[in-house]
Amino acid sequence: MKICGVELTGNDAVVCLLNLESQQFNLPDCRVRKLTLPKEHTRDDLQKFQATFAKLMIDYQIDTVAIRGRMTKGKFAGGAVSFKLEAAIQLINAIDVKTFSPAAIKQALSENPLPVPFSETGLKGFQEMAFTAAYTAHMTA
Numbered sequence: 809m810k811i812c813g814v815e816l817t818g819n820d821a822v823v824c825l826l827n828l829e830s831q832q833f834n835l836p837d838c839r840v841r842k843l844t845l846p847k848e849h850t851r852d853d854l855q856k857f858q859a860t861f862a863k864l865m866i867d868y869q870i871d872t873v874a875i876r877g878r879m880t881k882g883k884f885a886g887g888a889v890s891f892k893l894e895a896a897i898q899l900i901n902a903i904d905v906k907t908f909s910p911a912a913i914k915q916a917l918s919e920n921p922l923p924v925p926f927s928e929t930g931l932k933g934f935q936e937m938a939f940t941a942a943y944t945a946h947m948t949a
Contacts, residue, residue, distance in 0.1 A: 813942025816890040826942035874945035
């Protein structure tokens with residue numbers, strides 16, 4: 809199963825690809841680490857983001873997109889643009905999209921600890937939340 813983990817922060821969609829093949833996790837190289845929507849964006853910019861994201865999922869034959877959910881209220885609430893990005897991703901017909909709350913991710917990690925420390929994955933630090941979303945999707949599938 810091929811999963812793309814996504815963390816939505818500000819106007820960025822940080823991505824991390826994670827495959828499970830023969831009981832072995834694999835982190836395939838990806839041509840992008842994040843997709844960005846301009847701060848002052850138009851409808852065309854949002855449609856371009858959606859088309860670019862959809863093409864990326866098709867090119868890498870992704871089965872499921874796992875999005876790390878954001879709070880809607882409070883100190884750690886997600887911004888309006890991140891919710892637009894989530895909607896754009898969820899409205900892509902060709903892919904299965906699942907959203908995992910931070911609490912669900914934490915629980916999945918406690919029940920199924922990472923087989924290797926994140927620092928040894930070769931990913932950039934800013935991709936950690938996208939990686940844990942993808943890992944959670946594999947563990948709860």
